[in-house]
Amino acid sequence: MPELPEVETVSRGLHRLVVGDTIEAIWLADYPEPLKSPAADIKAALRGARIAGVRRVAKHIVVDLARRNKIVSQWIVHLGMSGRLLVTREEDDLAKHTHAIASLKSGRQIRFVDPRRFGRLSVTAPGQEFAAAGKEPLLIKFDEFSRMFRGRSTPIKSALLNQKLLGGVGNIYADESLFRAGIRPRRWAANLTSANMRRLYDSLREVLREAIAAKGSSVSNYVNASGESGSFQFHHRVYRRTGQPCLRCKTAIKRIVIGGRSTHYCPHCQK
DNA sequence: AGGTTGACCTGGACGC
DNA sequence: TGCGTCCAGGTCAACC
16 A cells, blocks of 8 residues: 555654653564564563654655663564554454554554554664665666666566665556656666656655645555545546546546556557 | 466455 | 455565
């Protein structure tokens, strides 16, 4: 479900709601799937820790945990396809598929809910884990962006989704940025001209910024930490618009499969 | 080593 | 109502 703009929205909301609060207790469901770290490690890292901040790295939510004013560990949440991280009151009804609950000193709770169980929870030492991760699309310079895709024998759509290259781009924003750049998703990354690269770089950053401003896309159940939907789904130009007229030229939007992922594009506007 | 595929899950939409 | 099929915002391990 969540790509960079949705994870950014959840992180900001969580930060606003819980920064400075202290985790008093942690409950983990009695099965291992969502846990990338041993349950005992997660409990030990969270219990008694103060939340120094919440931020986003690629598609990960990182909760900085402090003891005696020093950040000593990071709680890392990946939402997978269907994960939600919600700040609730203690007495609020428990959603089905709630896998973890952190109870806060303020009386509220952070709940991790994830029907499909593709999401993951882990804890690491500060600074670890992300050294080898992909570059942030909103921070990377054009030269490096361009160099990253040069010589790759794979469709540009697949390269955009490769989290070892860029971190945070998923299926919606890959399709939307390729539409804005006028590039066919099946074009090989290696065959893009530098003008193509420039348009893709600008389009990707533009669509991500607009989506963050709209608090993300809610195509099925995505909600932020307060349970509110985003609105960027109303601004999608190709994603899940198969058969509908292109907003620029009226040609029917096509759906194909690239790397096992649904891919939407305009056969007239994208070359 | 880089690239591709299928497995991992639940649930909603749709057709019969 | 029910049953089958297809689809869904993402990764990974296992293959070539």
